[in-house]
Amino acid sequence: MRKWWNMPKIVDHDARRRHIAEAVHRVIHDKGMESVSLREVAAEAGVSMGTVQYYVTTKDQMLLLALERLASWIGERVAAVAARQSTPLDVLRATVLELLPLDEERSYLNRIGLAFQASSMVSENQAAAMRAGYASLLSYLAGQIRAAQAAGQLAAHLDAGKEASILYAFAQGIVNATLVGHYTPEDVAALLDHQLARLVAGWTPDST
Amino acid sequence: MRKWWNMPKIVDHDARRRHIAEAVHRVIHDKGMESVSLREVAAEAGVSMGTVQYYVTTKDQMLLLALERLASWIGERVAAVAARQSTPLDVLRATVLELLPLDEERSYLNRIGLAFQASSMVSENQAAAMRAGYASLLSYLAGQIRAAQAAGQLAAHLDAGKEASILYAFAQGIVNATLVGHYTPEDVAALLDHQLARLVAGWTPDST
Numbered sequence: 159m160r161k162w163w164n165m166p167k168i169v170d171h172d173a174r175r176r177h178i179a180e181a182v183h184r185v186i187h188d189k190g191m192e193s194v195s196l197r198e199v200a201a202e203a204g205v206s207m208g209t210v211q212y213y214v215t216t217k218d219q220m221l222l223l224a225l226e227r228l229a230s231w232i233g234e235r236v237a238a239v240a241a242r243q244s245t246p247l248d249v250l251r252a253t254v255l256e257l258l259p260l261d262e263e264r265s266y267l268n269r270i271g272l273a274f275q276a277s278s279m280v281s282e283n284q285a286a287a288m289r290a291g292y293a294s295l296l297s298y299l300a301g302q303i304r305a306a307q308a309a310g311q312l313a314a315h316l317d318a319g320k321e322a323s324i325l326y327a328f329a330q331g332i333v334n335a336t337l338v339g340h341y342t343p344e345d346v347a348a349l350l351d352h353q354l355a356r357l358v359a360g361w362t363p364d365s366t
Numbered sequence: 367m368r369k370w371w372n373m374p375k376i377v378d379h380d381a382r383r384r385h386i387a388e389a390v391h392r393v394i395h396d397k398g399m400e401s402v403s404l405r406e407v408a409a410e411a412g413v414s415m416g417t418v419q420y421y422v423t424t425k426d427q428m429l430l431l432a433l434e435r436l437a438s439w440i441g442e443r444v445a446a447v448a449a450r451q452s453t454p455l456d457v458l459r460a461t462v463l464e465l466l467p468l469d470e471e472r473s474y475l476n477r478i479g480l481a482f483q484a485s486s487m488v489s490e491n492q493a494a495a496m497r498a499g500y501a502s503l504l505s506y507l508a509g510q511i512r513a514a515q516a517a518g519q520l521a522a523h524l525d526a527g528k529e530a531s532i533l534y535a536f537a538q539g540i541v542n543a544t545l546v547g548h549y550t551p552e553d554v555a556a557l558l559d560h561q562l563a564r565l566v567a568g569w570t571p572d573s574t
Contacts, residue, residue: 190400190485190488191400191484192398192399192400269487272480272483272484272487273484273487275480275483275484275542276399276480276481276483276484276485277398277484278542278545278546279477279480279481279545280398285546285547286546288542288543288546288548289546289547289548292543292546292548293548317560320556320557320560323540323549323553323557324536324557324560324561326539327535327536327537327539327540327543327557328532328535328536328539329535329539330538330539330540330542330543331534331535331536331537331538331539331540331541332531332535332538332539333539334483334486334496334538335496335500335535335538337486337487338486338493338494338496338497338500339493339497340496340497340500340501341531345531348528349528349531349532349535352525352528352532353532356564
């Protein structure tokens with residue numbers, strides 16, 4: 159009979175890929191994207207280089223794994239926050255707030271996001287992952303806008319796709335200015351609410 | 367009498383700093399920020415390492431010089447395009463369009479801008495330069511909005527500072543999605559005009 163301590167280890171590959179991806183995040187965040195290497199990532203993850211290589215062999219693959227994990231992490235956070243809201247307009251607002259660097263964890267995610275915005279300029283694989291992320295998030299936001307229109311919370315004539323694009327560009331474009339300290343979190347929330355207010359049903363320019 | 371060929375060279379230090387700064391831009395653009403080094407920059411600029419060191423000695427100084435040149439270059443381009451417009455609203459629209467990656471040269475500037483958005487996360491000197499740039503550009507945009515209000519082109523009740531912040535965040539936030547190909551230049555211009563239309567005097571939700 160095989161002794162229990164010789165039993166093959168049961169490896170949760172998804173958990174291990176996530177663990178490695180999040181080690182890549184920490185290396186990017188603390189040392190910059192140029193520091194991402196097999197050696198650095200293995201050390202940060204506390205595993206052997208061989209273990210990392212089982213999942214990813216090139217730097218481009220490591221970055222892609224980290225980018226996909228970043229996108230699914232943000233997706234999980236948005237889903238969790240959405241589940242706590244009671245109306246489509248609340249979901250819309252909470253989703254955009256979730257994307258903004260308004261506390262330490264969201265700042266961490268956004269600093270890594272800015273690094274990928276830069277590095278997707280020189281990696282077609284990353285650019286493709288970014289396009290997929292934009293399509294998915296924008297379609298989610300547009301869906302919430304349509305639901306809010308159906309519920310009478312947002313003006314019925316709005317073009318949901320355009321409004322989603324403008325809202326999301328606003329959110330992404332205010333990240334750096336907030337992280338370097340030009341805006342406070344309160345400033346950013348007030349700007350978002352200012353933009354949302356003009357989408358609300360029945361709003362006219364004179365009523366703000 | 368001193369012979370003319372022994373005359374000390376007259377060096378235009380501003381031109382040479384600009385030349386070096388633009389070599390740093392090309393290194394960042396073509397090889398990434400991690401490739402910026404004395405050796406790379408000197409080779410790209412076609413000057414000796416000693417010449418580069420006369421102006422900047424550390425990588426941080428090289429990046430700061432390049433960031434300041436990027437900001438003044440964008441400032442010069444905005445001033446040139448503004449001078450060709452006839453009304454404050456035209457200036458506002460042309461300024462925002464000038465910041466967007468709608469052709470090869472503006473895409474080049476924006477790819478470098480994205481690299482600095484990322485690297486300003488780990489350099490307080492760069493973050494300070496970014497803050498100064500935001501303050502200056504946002505104050506310019508708010509001034510154009512006020513001028514357009516005074517001219518009756520934009521609704522008088524608008525908060526110029528808030529509208530400038532939202533417009534500029536929109537412009538900055540749509541850069542990556544455009545450069546990776548999620549939006550065409552035409553999409554981006556249409557989104558900008560959609561946002562501007564609702565700031566126009568007398569506009570009401572039903573009139574778009």
